[in-house]
Amino acid sequence: xxxxxxxxxxxxxxxxxxxxxxxxxxxxxxxxxxxxxxxxxxxxxxxxxxxxxxxxxxxxxxxxxxxxxxxxxxxxxxxxxxxxxxxxxxxxxxxxxxxxxxxxxxxxxxxxxxxxxxxxxxxxxxxxxxxxxxxxxxxxxxxxxxxxxxxxxxxxxxxxxxxxxxxxxxxxxxxxxxxxxxxxxxxxxxxxxxxxxxxxxxxxxxxxxxxxxxxxxxxxxxxxxxxxxxxxxxxxxxxxxxxxxxxxxxxxxxxxxxxxxxxxxxxxxxxxxxxxxxxxxxxxxxxxxxxxxxxxxxxxxxxxxxxxx
Amino acid sequence: xxxxxxxxxxxxxxxxxxxxxxxxxxxxxxxxxxxxxxxxxxxxxxxxxxxxxxxxxxxxxxxxxxxxxxxxxxxxxxxxxxxxxxxxxxxxxxxxxxxxxxxxxxxxxxxxxxxxxxxxxxxxxxxxxxxxxxxxxxxxxxxxxxxxxxxxxxxxxxxxxxxxxxxxxxxxxxxxxxxxxxxxxxxxxxxxxxxxxxxxxxxxxxxxxxxxxxxxxxxxxxxxxxxxxxxxxxxxxxxxxxxxxxxxxxxxxxxxxxxxxxxxxxxxxxxxxxxxxxxxxxxxxxxxxxxxxxxxxxxxxxxxxxxxxxxxxxxxxxxxxxxxxxxxxxxxxxxxxxxxxxxxxxxxxxxxxxxxxxxxxxxxxxxxxxxxxxxxxxxxxxxxxxxxxxxxxxxxxxxxxxxxxxxxxxxxxxxxxxxxxxxxxxxxxxxxxxxxxxxxxxxxxxxxxxxxxxxxxxxxxxxxx
Numbered sequence: 078x079x080x081x082x083x084x085x086x087x088x089x090x091x092x093x094x095x096x097x098x099x100x101x102x103x104x105x106x107x108x109x110x111x112x113x114x115x116x117x118x119x120x121x122x123x124x125x126x127x128x129x130x131x132x133x134x135x136x137x138x139x140x141x142x143x144x145x146x147x148x149x150x151x152x153x154x155x156x157x158x159x160x161x162x163x164x165x166x167x168x169x170x171x172x173x174x175x176x177x178x179x180x181x182x183x184x185x186x187x188x189x190x191x192x193x194x195x196x197x198x199x200x201x202x203x204x205x206x207x208x209x210x211x212x213x214x215x216x217x218x219x220x221x222x223x224x225x226x227x228x229x230x231x232x233x234x235x236x237x238x239x240x241x242x243x244x245x246x247x248x249x250x251x252x253x254x255x256x257x258x259x260x261x262x263x264x265x266x267x268x269x270x271x272x273x274x275x276x277x278x279x280x281x282x283x284x285x286x287x288x289x290x291x292x293x294x295x296x297x298x299x300x301x302x303x304x305x306x307x308x309x310x311x312x313x314x315x316x317x318x319x320x321x322x323x324x325x326x327x328x329x330x331x332x333x334x335x336x337x338x339x340x341x342x343x344x345x346x347x348x349x350x351x352x353x354x355x356x357x358x359x360x361x362x363x364x365x366x367x368x369x370x371x372x373x374x375x376x377x378x379x380x381x382x383x384x385x386x
Numbered sequence: 387x388x389x390x391x392x393x394x395x396x397x398x399x400x401x402x403x404x405x406x407x408x409x410x411x412x413x414x415x416x417x418x419x420x421x422x423x424x425x426x427x428x429x430x431x432x433x434x435x436x437x438x439x440x441x442x443x444x445x446x447x448x449x450x451x452x453x454x455x456x457x458x459x460x461x462x463x464x465x466x467x468x469x470x471x472x473x474x475x476x477x478x479x480x481x482x483x484x485x486x487x488x489x490x491x492x493x494x495x496x497x498x499x500x501x502x503x504x505x506x507x508x509x510x511x512x513x514x515x516x517x518x519x520x521x522x523x524x525x526x527x528x529x530x531x532x533x534x535x536x537x538x539x540x541x542x543x544x545x546x547x548x549x550x551x552x553x554x555x556x557x558x559x560x561x562x563x564x565x566x567x568x569x570x571x572x573x574x575x576x577x578x579x580x581x582x583x584x585x586x587x588x589x590x591x592x593x594x595x596x597x598x599x600x601x602x603x604x605x606x607x608x609x610x611x612x613x614x615x616x617x618x619x620x621x622x623x624x625x626x627x628x629x630x631x632x633x634x635x636x637x638x639x640x641x642x643x644x645x646x647x648x649x650x651x652x653x654x655x656x657x658x659x660x661x662x663x664x665x666x667x668x669x670x671x672x673x674x675x676x677x678x679x680x681x682x683x684x685x686x687x688x689x690x691x692x693x694x695x696x697x698x699x700x701x702x703x704x705x706x707x708x709x710x711x712x713x714x715x716x717x718x719x720x721x722x723x724x725x726x727x728x729x730x731x732x733x734x735x736x737x738x739x740x741x742x743x744x745x746x747x748x749x750x751x752x753x754x755x756x757x758x759x760x761x762x763x764x765x766x767x768x769x770x771x772x773x774x775x776x777x778x779x780x781x782x783x784x785x786x787x788x789x790x791x792x793x794x795x796x797x798x799x800x801x802x803x804x805x806x807x808x809x810x811x812x813x814x815x816x817x818x819x820x821x822x823x824x825x826x827x828x829x830x831x832x833x834x835x836x837x838x839x840x841x842x843x844x845x846x847x848x849x850x851x
Contacts, residue, residue, distance in 0.1 A: 160465050196611045198552055199536050200543035216541045219529020221468035222548050226611035234529065236463030239456030242529040324614060324761075332611055336547060339607035339627040343550065343600060350596045354496050358588060362498040 110189035114208030115255060116277035116309040117264055118284055119182060121321065122294060123271040126153065126167055126180035130263035130272070134165045134184075137250055137262035156322065159183055160233035164247040165263060174316040181321045182263070182271070185210060185231045185247035186301060187309030192332035193223035193232060201244075207256065208277060208309045209249035217243055228305050228327050249309070280311055287313060306331030398793070399658070400801035415573065418792060434652075438781050445778025448771050452526060460771040466759055467766035469527075471776045474754035476523025479747040480516045481555075481605060482630065485638030487513020487562055488594040489675070495591040502671070504664040507569055507796045508649075509642050514562040515790075516641070517555060519783040526775060547607045554601035561590050561597065572800040573793060599631060606630025609753060617757035619699050619708040620749075622690035632686060635679035637746035639672045640719075643739035645787075649797060656791060658798035666732045673735045676742060677723035684716050704757060711752060715745015 132147035134140070141162050145152055153169035165184035172179055191210045194202035201217045204210050219242055224232045232246040250261035259265075260274035273280065284299040300318050301308035305327050312323070319325045398410050398419045410419065417425045429435055452460045461470050490509030493499045525531040537543065537552045564583055571579040583590075606626040609616050613623065622629065646665060650657060657665075691697060699705050719738040726734035755766065768776075791797055 158465060192611055195545045196548065198543040198546040198549035199533075199541040201541070216533070216536055217530070218533040218536050219531075220548060221529070222546070222608070222611070224465060224468035225608075225615070228612075228614055230466060233465045234457075234463070234468065236458035236461065237456055239454060239459075242456060327614055332613070333545070335610040335613050335623045336607055338624055339547065339603060339610065342603070342627070346596060346599050350599065351592055354492070354592050354595055355588070358496045358498070358592075361496070 110277060110307055110309075111204075111206045111208060112278070113206055114189075114277045114309060115249075115274065116187070116208055116280050116311060117261070118273040118275070118280040118311050118313065120271050120273075120287070120313045121179055121181055122313065122315040123269045124167070124180040124182065125269055126150070126169055127268065128152075128167055129266050129268060130182055131163060131165055131167060133262040133266040134247070135163065137253065138164055140164070157183075158233075159185075159231055159246065161235040161237070161245040162233075164245065168322060170321045172316045172320045174320065177316055179314070179316055179321050181323075183229075183231075183322075184263070184310070185249070186229055187247075187249055188305055188331070189307040189309070190305070190331035190333055192226035192228060192305070195331075195333040195336070196222045196226035198222070205251060205256075207249075207251070209251040209255050210309075211248045211251050212244055212246065214241075214243040219243075226332060228324065228332060277307075277309055277311075284311055284313055300325075303329040305329070399795070399798055409575070412574075415793065438785060441778055441781045445774050445781070448774055449526065449778060451771075452775065457527075457529065460769060460775060462766060462769050462772075464766050466762060466764075467755070469754055469758075470766070471755070471768045471772050472523045472527035474751050475747070475776055476527070476779065477520045478605060478750035478754050480520040480523065482602060482634035482637040482746050482750065483641040483743060484513045484516025484520070485598055485602060485634040486510075486642045487517075487565070487638070488591070488598040489635065489638055490642070491565060491591040491594050495587050496595075501664075502668060504661045505642065505646065505668045505672070507566070508646060509638075510562065510565045511569075511787075511790060511794075511796050512642055512645055513638070514559070514566050515783060515787055517559050517562060519779060519786075521555065521559065522782075523776070523779055526779065547604050547611070551601050551604045551608070554597045554604065558594065558597040558601065561594050564590055565594070566794075569794040569796055569800075572795050598634075602634040603627030603631040612758075614761070615759050616753060617699075617704050617708075617760040618694065618696045619691065619704060620753045620757050622694060624693060625686055625690040628686055629683070629690065632679060632683045633746055633749060636676035636683065636742050639676040639679070640739035640742040640746075643669050643672055643676075643736055644743050647736045647739070649791060653788075653791060653797070656797050660799055661797050669732055669735055669739075670727055670730065673723050673727055673739065676739065677720055677727070680716055680720045680723070680742065684712070684720065687712065687716070704760060707752070707757070711745065711748050714741065715748055716742075719745065 128147045128150075135143065135147070143162065153167075156168050157163075157166040159166055165182060167180050167182050170179045170181065187204075187208055187210045189204075191202060191204060194200075194204060194210065198220065199216045199218055201213045202210055202223065203213070219234075221234055221244075223244060224230075224234065232244045234244055235242045249255050250259075254261055264272040264274045273283065275283070281299065281302055284302070288295045288297055288299070294315055296314050296317055298314075298318065300312040300314070300323055301310055306329070312318070314321060314323075317325075398415050420428070448460065457463065464470070486509040490502060490506045493502045494506045525534065528534065533540075537549055538556065543549050565587070568580050568583050571577065571583070604627065606629055609621060610623055610626050613621060646669065650662075650665065691700075700709065719741040722734055722738035722741070725731070726738060759766075
């Protein structure tokens with residue numbers, strides 16, 4: 078964490094504060110995930126939509142009692158998303174492929190390079206070496222930039238609280254289970270073995286193995302292996318992914334790489350602008366003192382200045 | 387106000403009210419030189435004040451309610467649309483309209499174009515207030531606004547664009563307070579402070595350019611975190627920050643034109659001759675700048691589309707909406723500016739400036755709200771309380787803006803000399819001017835006319851009644 082210490086040092090230096098920010102571009106290397114990161118392989122062909130994972134999550138994370146009980150299938154009428162009361166939800170899709178009904182569990186995918194983490198200006202998110210993306214509610218200001226940034230629309234916000242609203246999302250049961258090497262509650266309870274918990278690198282092999290063994294059963298793609306830089310949760314499906322609510326247009330670059338172009342300009346502006354504009358000032362007020370000053374012929378950078386000649 | 391002026395009530399535009407060098411008291415300055423009865427009387431006569439009062443009566447309780455019952459009470463608590471009107475309009479639209487501060491600062495202080503000075507302070511004030519109220523909108527929107535200083539002191543997320551925005555807006559706000567404080571020091575009668583700030587003006591201005599370039603762009607870069615959510619026509623990984631930065635240039639200049647137009651219409655008594663005489667000329671000069679900015683913006687907007695080959699989207703419904711924005715917000719005002727500048731039609735310039743402001747606001751609202759999540763079926767329509775709060779904060783903005791314009795030397799020049807060294811040198815010039823004009827105003831020399839001269843203007847005016 079030397080880099081962070083260095084940054085903090087910079088930021089402490091009063092006047093140098095704004096300059097310190099330029100180093101932020103360093104925060105965006107190409108990172109392929111921790112070697113010991115855990116993950117979950119989700120096999121959509123096995124899911125029957127029993128919602129027991131939702132119930133287990135609710136209990137494990139001490140979330141409020143739901144309005145509709147977990148054995149009620151009527152929730153499938155609409156497409157739900159995770160929110161402050163449910164860190165995971167299962168949706169049902171009637172697909173175009175031979176009328177197959179597919180169920181899909183949604184929760185945080187625990188990205189290798191999480192967009193929520195890189196967009197957070199107080200560093201409230203942490204990617205642990207076990208692969209979980211966890212959140213510190215003590216320092217969250219509530220800007221909700223993470224919700225804007227998350228390509229999977231996962232984080233929810235407890236809008237109902239006036240005093241202490243915070244982001245609510247799946248944390249991979251980090252505090253209670255994954256930290257101790259145990260699988261998260263949803264994985265443990267699943268009766269159909271839809272979910273497999275293990276090292277991410279092993280799960281990737283396992284996923285490809287299944288596709289190779291029964292190529293008729295699966296679409297030849299392991300969703301999450303490469304998407305937005307790779308995610309901890311990986312998906313196998315029997316129908317094209319876009320038919321079951323997956324965004325297949327995200328690309329393989331982590332979200333932060335879109336932002337790098339801007340971050341790259343920051344040091345340039347900080348370094349060049351002061352010299353450039355004080356230079357203009359000297360040129361345009363040359364031989365005039367400060368009082369006179371009509372007309373200047375400095376080649377100005379910003380075009381509106383040119384126009385005013 | 388006009389009525390009182392006609393009845394010979396003096397305008398507070400210097401430290402002293404008459405030849406005996408009695409100073410205006412702070413209370414008199416605050417009441418614009420009127421008695422409390424007169425002040426309340428004129429305030430009650432103005433129908434616009436009644437409108438403001440009505441908005442406050444409804445809106446302020448709702449703002450308080452937001453802090454008692456939480457964001458869920460005033461917004462639709464949407465997880466898919468985490469940013470609503472407070473940020474979509476309040477932050478993203480107010481900030482580009484406030485770029486006038488650094489632009490006019492640059493023109494006058496860096497490029498030495500002192501002919502822009504009559505409008506420089508309006509530009510600076512417009513910048514300061516725009517930023518201040520953008521932050522106020524932000525405070526209403528943040529889940530825990532009392533933690534706003536956290537990115538400065540508690541925990542740092544230096545890889546985040548918002549981190550840069552937070553630091554830069556905070557720093558720039560202080561820079562702008564310092565720049566505008568010159569007017570405040572004149573008004574309050576604290577020449578030491580004024581001299582102190584004048585010494586560091588160049589530094590402040592250059593700091594302003596850097597901070598503005600970066601955070602105007604950074605607001606655009608915030609959306610590069612959501613490449614799949616912002617509609618491709620409003621999104622460009624490479625150009626997003628340039629689009630936001632470049633469109634903020636005409637946005638800020640046109641906002642100054644718009645505000646000066648309103649000020650000229652509604653507070654005629656407050657403008658001095660210097661401002662009035664120069665305004666038309668300066669409006670055209672600002673419009674020239676704005677049209678250069680607009681032309682650049684249009685070009686890079688088109689390059690942005692060509693760069694990612696997004697032409698096909700133009701044929702969709704979103705594309706029509708995009709073309710509407712570009713036509714009425716950019717191309718049409720550009721054409722009007724070209725015609726009006728050539729033919730020196732100031733009225734048309736002003737109209738086009740209002741259109742540009744509209745175009746910039748529409749662009750920000752489109753990016754942040756209307757076309758955001760274009761892939762989702764449901765569109766977010768703001769809650770009525772959210773709309774009301776936004777309107778209320780804007781009304782507070784107008785009230786504060788007007789309060790300051792009425793009092794501080796922004797639209798007029800403070801007539802009290804505060805630099806004794808230059809006093810003698812300019813006294814003659816001032817005298818000759820007053821003789822030449824013989825009327826209310828005292829020449830175009832910046833705040834250096836000796837004090838005993840200024841009361842003449844009042845007596846002239848009073849005699850005239």
